[in-house]
Amino acid sequence: MDEADATGRRRRSPAEGHGTPPLDQDSNRKLFSPRLARVVRWGLVAWSLIGVLILGYLLYRYALRPVRIIVAPLLVAMVIVYLLNPIVSRLSARGIPRAVATILTYLVFLGIVGVALRFLIPAVADQVSTFAKTVPDLLGKAQVSAARRAWKASRAASS
Numbered sequence: 686m687d688e689a690d691a692t693g694r695r696r697r698s699p700a701e702g703h704g705t706p707p708l709d710q711d712s713n714r715k716l717f718s719p720r721l722a723r724v725v726r727w728g729l730v731a732w733s734l735i736g737v738l739i740l741g742y743l744l745y746r747y748a749l750r751p752v753r754i755i756v757a758p759l760l761v762a763m764v765i766v767y768l769l770n771p772i773v774s775r776l777s778a779r780g781i782p783r784a785v786a787t788i789l790t791y792l793v794f795l796g797i798v799g800v801a802l803r804f805l806i807p808a809v810a811d812q813v814s815t816f817a818k819t820v821p822d823l824l825g826k827a828q829v830s831a832a833r834r835a836w837k838a839s840r841a842a843s844s
Contacts, residue, residue, distance in 0.1 A: 769794060 749756065769790050776786035 765794070 772790050773783065773786045776789065777783040781789070
Protein backbone atom coordinates (compact mmCIF):
# COMPACT_ATOMS: atom_id res chain seq x y z
CA MET A 686 0.00 0.00 0.00
CA ASP A 687 1.08 3.50 -0.66
CA GLU A 688 1.66 5.63 2.38
CA ALA A 689 1.60 9.42 2.06
CA ASP A 690 3.54 11.88 4.20
CA ALA A 691 2.22 15.21 5.47
CA THR A 692 2.66 16.88 2.07
CA GLY A 693 0.67 14.24 0.29
CA ARG A 694 3.63 12.71 -1.56
CA ARG A 695 4.00 8.98 -1.65
CA ARG A 696 6.74 7.68 0.63
CA ARG A 697 9.00 4.96 -0.64
CA SER A 698 9.97 2.02 1.40
CA PRO A 699 13.69 1.60 2.21
CA ALA A 700 13.81 -1.41 -0.12
CA GLU A 701 12.74 0.73 -3.09
CA GLY A 702 15.59 3.24 -2.71
CA HIS A 703 15.66 6.35 -4.86
CA GLY A 704 15.15 4.77 -8.25
CA THR A 705 18.31 2.68 -8.00
CA PRO A 706 18.19 -1.07 -8.23
CA PRO A 707 18.71 -2.97 -4.97
CA LEU A 708 22.30 -3.92 -4.20
CA ASP A 709 23.38 -7.50 -4.65
CA GLN A 710 25.26 -9.28 -1.92
CA ASP A 711 28.29 -9.76 -4.23
CA SER A 712 28.73 -6.08 -5.08
CA ASN A 713 30.38 -5.31 -1.73
CA ARG A 714 33.46 -7.48 -2.31
CA LYS A 715 36.70 -5.98 -3.65
CA LEU A 716 37.33 -6.34 -7.34
CA PHE A 717 41.02 -5.39 -7.26
CA SER A 718 43.86 -6.52 -5.10
CA PRO A 719 46.09 -3.72 -3.75
CA ARG A 720 48.89 -4.76 -6.12
CA LEU A 721 46.59 -4.63 -9.13
CA ALA A 722 45.21 -1.27 -8.01
CA ARG A 723 48.79 0.08 -7.80
CA VAL A 724 49.57 -1.21 -11.30
CA VAL A 725 46.39 0.39 -12.65
CA ARG A 726 47.29 3.72 -10.98
CA TRP A 727 50.82 3.66 -12.45
CA GLY A 728 49.38 2.75 -15.84
CA LEU A 729 47.06 5.75 -15.70
CA VAL A 730 49.97 7.99 -14.69
CA ALA A 731 52.15 6.61 -17.49
CA TRP A 732 49.48 7.04 -20.18
CA SER A 733 48.65 10.50 -18.89
CA LEU A 734 52.32 11.46 -19.08
CA ILE A 735 52.57 10.09 -22.61
CA GLY A 736 49.51 12.13 -23.57
CA VAL A 737 50.95 15.29 -22.05
CA LEU A 738 54.27 14.73 -23.85
CA ILE A 739 52.49 14.23 -27.18
CA LEU A 740 50.41 17.33 -26.58
CA GLY A 741 53.55 19.31 -25.68
CA TYR A 742 55.30 18.13 -28.83
CA LEU A 743 52.33 19.05 -31.00
CA LEU A 744 52.10 22.45 -29.32
CA TYR A 745 55.80 23.06 -29.93
CA ARG A 746 55.74 21.72 -33.49
CA TYR A 747 52.66 23.51 -34.78
CA ALA A 748 52.24 26.53 -32.51
CA LEU A 749 55.59 27.63 -31.08
CA ARG A 750 58.11 26.57 -33.72
CA PRO A 751 56.61 28.67 -36.53
CA VAL A 752 56.76 31.79 -34.33
CA ARG A 753 60.04 31.03 -32.53
CA ILE A 754 61.67 34.09 -34.08
CA ILE A 755 59.43 36.39 -32.04
CA VAL A 756 59.44 34.48 -28.73
CA ALA A 757 62.75 35.88 -27.40
CA PRO A 758 61.97 39.54 -28.21
CA LEU A 759 58.49 39.07 -26.80
CA LEU A 760 59.90 37.72 -23.53
CA VAL A 761 62.39 40.61 -23.31
CA ALA A 762 59.57 43.09 -23.92
CA MET A 763 57.44 41.46 -21.21
CA VAL A 764 60.30 41.73 -18.71
CA ILE A 765 60.88 45.39 -19.59
CA VAL A 766 57.17 46.19 -19.23
CA TYR A 767 57.07 44.32 -15.91
CA LEU A 768 60.06 46.27 -14.59
CA LEU A 769 58.93 49.70 -15.84
CA ASN A 770 55.25 49.42 -14.87
CA PRO A 771 55.77 50.60 -11.25
CA ILE A 772 57.48 53.78 -12.49
CA VAL A 773 54.64 54.48 -14.93
CA SER A 774 52.09 53.83 -12.17
CA ARG A 775 53.83 56.26 -9.79
CA LEU A 776 53.99 58.96 -12.44
CA SER A 777 50.33 58.52 -13.33
CA ALA A 778 49.42 58.65 -9.62
CA ARG A 779 51.11 62.08 -9.47
CA GLY A 780 48.78 63.40 -12.13
CA ILE A 781 50.69 62.74 -15.35
CA PRO A 782 48.51 61.02 -17.99
CA ARG A 783 49.42 57.34 -18.33
CA ALA A 784 50.35 57.61 -22.03
CA VAL A 785 52.72 60.51 -21.33
CA ALA A 786 54.18 58.69 -18.32
CA THR A 787 54.76 55.60 -20.47
CA ILE A 788 56.49 57.55 -23.24
CA LEU A 789 58.61 59.45 -20.72
CA THR A 790 59.62 56.26 -18.91
CA TYR A 791 60.56 54.51 -22.15
CA LEU A 792 62.59 57.49 -23.36
CA VAL A 793 64.56 57.60 -20.10
CA PHE A 794 65.03 53.81 -20.15
CA LEU A 795 66.19 53.78 -23.78
CA GLY A 796 68.51 56.72 -23.06
CA ILE A 797 70.13 54.81 -20.19
CA VAL A 798 70.50 51.71 -22.38
CA GLY A 799 72.00 53.81 -25.19
CA VAL A 800 74.56 55.46 -22.87
CA ALA A 801 75.47 52.07 -21.39
CA LEU A 802 75.96 50.58 -24.85
CA ARG A 803 78.01 53.63 -25.92
CA PHE A 804 80.56 52.83 -23.21
CA LEU A 805 80.31 49.03 -23.22
CA ILE A 806 80.67 48.32 -26.94
CA PRO A 807 84.18 49.79 -27.35
CA ALA A 808 85.41 48.05 -24.18
CA VAL A 809 84.00 44.67 -25.25
CA ALA A 810 85.34 45.11 -28.79
CA ASP A 811 88.82 45.84 -27.41
CA GLN A 812 88.71 42.75 -25.20
CA VAL A 813 87.54 40.54 -28.08
CA SER A 814 90.30 41.78 -30.39
CA THR A 815 92.93 41.27 -27.65
CA PHE A 816 91.63 37.75 -27.06
CA ALA A 817 91.69 37.01 -30.80
CA LYS A 818 95.35 38.10 -30.95
CA THR A 819 96.31 35.84 -28.01
CA VAL A 820 94.44 32.71 -29.20
CA PRO A 821 97.40 31.30 -31.19
CA ASP A 822 99.63 31.73 -28.13
CA LEU A 823 97.05 30.03 -25.90
CA LEU A 824 96.68 27.12 -28.33
CA GLY A 825 100.46 26.68 -28.45
CA LYS A 826 100.65 26.60 -24.65
CA ALA A 827 97.78 24.10 -24.51
CA GLN A 828 99.53 21.82 -27.02
CA VAL A 829 102.80 21.96 -25.07
CA SER A 830 100.97 21.21 -21.83
CA ALA A 831 99.12 18.27 -23.41
CA ALA A 832 102.36 16.89 -24.86
CA ARG A 833 104.06 17.11 -21.42
CA ARG A 834 101.17 15.30 -19.76
CA ALA A 835 101.18 12.59 -22.41
CA TRP A 836 104.97 12.20 -22.05
CA LYS A 837 104.66 11.96 -18.23
CA ALA A 838 101.82 9.45 -18.52
CA SER A 839 103.78 7.25 -20.97
CA ARG A 840 106.84 7.44 -18.74
CA ALA A 841 104.84 6.49 -15.65
CA ALA A 842 103.21 3.59 -17.52
CA SER A 843 106.58 2.20 -18.67
CA SER A 844 108.07 2.28 -15.12
